[in-house]
Amino acid sequence: MLKTRIIQNEPTGAGRSPSIIEVDGLSKDYGSVRAVDRLSFSVSAGTITGFLGANGSGKTTTLRALLGLVAPTEGNCRIDGRRYRDLRRPLSTVGSMLEATTHPARTARNHLAMLAAEAGASRSRVGSLLELVELDAAADRRVGGFSLGMRQRLGLAGALMGDPAVLILDEPANGLDPEGIRWLREFLRGLAAEGRTILLSSHVLAEVAQTVDDVVVIKAGRLVTQAPLDTLLAAHASHQVRVRTAQPNVLVTALAAAGFTAIAGPDGAVVVTGCPPEQIGRLALEHGLVLSEITDETPSLEDTFLALTTQSEEIR
Ligand SMILES: Nc1ncnc2c1ncn2[C@@H]1O[C@H](COP(=O)(O)OP(=O)(O)O)[C@@H](O)[C@H]1O
Ligand SMILES: [Mg+2]
Incomplete structure (x- = not known):
């Protein structure tokens, strides 16, 4: 009506x-x-x-x-x-x-x-x-x-x-x-x-x-x-995973060849964006690498929301 x-x-x-x-x-x-x-x-x-x-x-x-x-x-x-x-x-x-x-x-x-x-x-x-x-x-x-x-x-x-x-x-x-x-x-x-x-x-x-x-x-x-909520969620759905291995450079090269962004930090940890943890594990295995740490650091929905709504105050 x-x-x-x-x-x-x-x-x-x-x-x-x-x-x-x-x-x-x-x-x-x-x-x-x-x-x-x-x-x-x-x-x-x-x-x-x-x-x-x-x-x-x-x-x-x-x-x-x-x-x-x-x-x-x-x-x-x-x-x-x-x-x-x-x-x-x-x-x-x-x-x-x-x-x-x-x-x-x-x-x-x-x-x-x-x-x-x-x-x-x-x-x-x-x-x-x-x-x-x-x-x-x-x-x-x-x-x-x-x-x-x-x-x-x-x-x-x-x-x-x-x-x-x-x-x-x-x-x-x-x-x-x-x-x-x-x-x-x-x-x-x-x-x-x-x-x-x-x-x-x-x-x-x-x-x-x-x-x-x-x-x-x-x-x-x-x-x-x-x-749309879906758009907001998709924009933040990217996986972020921290991994550790004895040969970080081999892993970074393998991930890059598979199309993922991986950055080796000075402490030997590799931060991988956009790749689910299971797939990182498989790639490592294929290259004979042993992972000593694998941590999913993907932000939660609420983390994403807090980042959007509570960033430091801008100057008005
Ligand atoms: N009647 C009012 N008099 C003075 N300040 C107000 C009044 N209503 C809201 N504010 C101020 O305006 C801002 C926004 O408040 P509000 O609209 O209630 O936010 P929210 O609903 O998102 O919590 C806050 O800083 C609040 O203190
Ligand atoms: Mg209110």
């Missing part, structure tokens, strides 16, 4: 879905602190995009600017082609979950009933949303006694109240256990399969790596990269 309307409103590029969320040259200063710095990115309709960066890198500020809760110092944010405040039916266009804003003394059902009134949704929607996020059994308990995971699920139910085509979620996986993260992944995948567009932030790539299609990585308020 909504998706069709969105696609008709936007210029359609060949093969690529139209952008439904656009951040264009956004900067936000808090006094002398530049929280967001000339940030631009866009999110295609029907995708799940991870908005990634270390704590304090400007994610929440950007999401609040998208939702009209923060006035930009410069630049623009648009959802479905409009600024948030110009949306005709904001709660039916975009649903959001920022930090917990529930009243602890209220029950889950009362909390959602208030949001239903705000969004002009029917009372019966409250019940179906409670079921959808699997909180029906806890519906009449006070939110103050909820676990973090239950609160996150209540937040998701609230975000869905107006049946929006776009969801903006700030750290929805924060504090969830592996089971909760799996539940969230399947829930969000289901929403995306219905054609919804989801932008979700995280400061831990591993929490969302199996959920997102694309990533937008920021550091100190600035864009580091926007890419």
Whole structure:
């Protein structure tokens, strides 16, 4: 329904879905602190995009600017082609979950009933949303006694109240256990399969790596990269292995002949890039070499992410 309307409103590029969320040259200063710095990115309709960066890198500020809760110092944010405040039916266009804003003394059902009134949704929607996020059994308990995971699920139910085509979620996986993260992944995948567009932030790539299609990585308020997750992973998938042998130069020559980069260090160790450890072992054997050490030093996904997001501060 909504998706069709969105696609008709936007210029359609060949093969690529139209952008439904656009951040264009956004900067936000808090006094002398530049929280967001000339940030631009866009999110295609029907995708799940991870908005990634270390704590304090400007994610929440950007999401609040998208939702009209923060006035930009410069630049623009648009959802479905409009600024948030110009949306005709904001709660039916975009649903959001920022930090917990529930009243602890209220029950889950009362909390959602208030949001239903705000969004002009029917009372019966409250019940179906409670079921959808699997909180029906806890519906009449006070939110103050909820676990973090239950609160996150209540937040998701609230975000869905107006049946929006776009969801903006700030750290929805924060504090969830592996089971909760799996539940969230399947829930969000289901929403995306219905054609919804989801932008979700995280400061831990591993929490969302199996959920997102694309990533937008920021550091100190600035864009580091926007890419499909697969592209980001492939760029860093290269093996790095350290080996030791009595004749390092023979090994380096053999590896070079097989098309791999190998560098012998002054300590006699050889660092090999792009070649899996098993293949190095086979090559060594073929050349009658005995390896006294073989260590896989390939950076983990999280190492790669940390390297992207926490390099030493640049001069602004
Ligand atoms: N209301 C505010 N007043 C002053 N500084 C703020 C405010 N909100 C955020 N900041 C600062 O802006 C920077 C980015 O914060 P934030 O957007 O919350 O980052 P993230 O969500 O990535 O952790 C931080 O340095 C933070 O201290
Ligand atoms: Mg934040």
